[in-house]
Amino acid sequence: MAADHYGKLMGSFRSVLLTTLNPIEQAASLPKQFYVLVTTDFTSMDELKLENQKLKTEILLLKAKMQQYTNMELEISRLEGLLGTTGKMDGQSVQIATVTFFSSNPLSQFITLNKGQLDKVAEKQVVIDEQGIMGQIVQTTLTTSRVLLITDPDHQIPVRIQRTGQRGILTGTGHDSVTLSFIPKNSSVQVGDLIESSGLGDVFPAGYPVAKVNQINEVEGEPYLEVIATPVANSRQAHKVLILTSEKKKIQND
Amino acid sequence: MTDRFIDLEFSQARWLVLITYFLGLTLDTMMSMQDANLLAPSFTLMFLMYWSAQFLKNTHFLSAFLLGLFLDALYGTTLGAHSLILIVITFIMLRYRLLFRSHSVLQQAFVIIFYLMAYQFISYVMFSPTLDSDQKIEYWLMPFTSLIAWPILALSLRWVTQRLITA
Known part of the structure; x- marks a missing residue:
């Protein structure tokens, strides 16, 4: 307990536990998925799903870019007011991930994403949806990562x-x-x-x-x-989210 | 002879125990999902209590420790915190399990209220969960839902275990 609480020395062990919990999380999500499946119209389901997926991905990327442009405009006007004081926004690259599990209980508020260490996802990376910041990655396994939401009391x-x-x-x-x-x-x-x-x-x-x-x-x-x-982020309904990687950090990792 | 006492070795029902623990963790995970149901009892703890009372030759501390670690990973709490809680509650159960076994299922359900209340109390002290006024009521009422959950759980497991012995 002390090693985990004070030293964060149990990161890898926690990853092992989370990997073991993955099938349990998936099994727990099954009834909800089944309910969604039976309450949805089956007509040309696959086509609709595919098209919907494509459109959602496109919208997500466009909205994320829009966010940046709007904020850059404001940033520039503020900078102009400061007569050349620097504070340029870092360039960001994005990675699309799907929310596989959402937990909201009195102890913690987090979501699980389907991207992990194999996709070069690391701790402290920021996660956003089309509206704004959702939280940051706090734990990763090989194939999944856990995002601590900004509504969590520890965040x-x-x-x-x-x-x-x-x-x-x-x-x-x-x-x-x-x-x-x-x-x-x-x-x-x-x-x-x-x-x-x-x-x-x-x-x-x-x-x-x-x-x-x-x-x-x-x-x-x-x-x-x-x-x-x-x-502003819609953490309860979000299905697709973006994991941000700053270009600076990316270069360091490569 | 009454079917309340089942003479069973741990090795005879190892898979059943593991499946029930998996089921317990899955149910607890389901309850911690969107709009967490605070009235739902801790199924993992109830399964642990059931098996600690059934297998008299085992202490079940290792099971309690490992299940606690999984719960810590599930809720994002400090590793070992839930293990400690489960071990403390298992220890109390081990002290009184012979008496517990002699009770009827309904009497057992009343005793389980005490164990779940202990679980809620220690969790409250250790983790300071964020609860609004409605959630506080649900949080402290949770142990009483074992009056419904325990008879279902105990009778079904007794039925399955008896089939296992006769098979």
Whole structure:
């Protein structure tokens, strides 16, 4: 327990356990898959599935590119305002993966993807869907990887408010929502503001949408506001997701 | 003679035990999926309790340890935490298993409430699960669902085990 908790020395052993659990996770997903299968129309099912798959993949790629372009525009205008101060977004390459298991219980919130070490997926890689950041990879096996969702209470991500550039830390609550910490009371944060990754810490690339502010509370005696936000990523419905690899890290790995 | 006591060696039912543990882990995994059902009892723990009471020559600590590791991998908790919980509960069961075996299935179900409550309590202290007000009620009511689950589980396993002996 101590080796795992303090030293993270049990990574490979955990991978072995997760590999053994794969058939159990698949068996557990079978009733749901069967239910989906029997409730769907069987007419030219294969054709529709194939076409749907193609379209979804295409949309996912296009939306991911759009996200980057929109954020780059905002980034450029902000940079221009700073008179040439540098802060260029890293180039990212993407890998498409399928969600094979979704777990949302009071102890943890994670999804399992069908890409693992054999596909050069590594820990700390960021996972997004067409809306924004979903989480980061925390464990990998040869063929699968586990993504800790941003709504997990153990997950924190450095962010900034897109409109104002105010930085903060986004923490999961375990209930499909997140809280934005370290926003001073004199900040001009508003309900509906988009929160994006700030890029600090070198784990999450800058400029990807993460959440939208939906509640701001002023707690008496506290120097900071209590800001509650809803993640923009659709982690409960997502089927196809993108694993990001920064070009810099890719070159280092190669 | 009553069919409540089954004289069985572990080697005779090794595969059945392994299958039930696999089934227990699968059911627990299903319950931890989308919109986790907090009222569902821990099936892995219930299967472990059943077999610890059946095979008197074994301590079942190794099974408890390994199943705990799988649960840790499943829930993403610190490796060994669930093992510790299962070993503690198995130890209590080992102390009272002769008495436990002498009870009727319904009486056993009431005793199982205590074991599941111990499991929930230790989990609550160790992992501090994030629960809203509704989930808190479900979390603490979970042990009482064993009143339904245990008789089904115990009677079916008794039936299967008896078929295994006579086969």
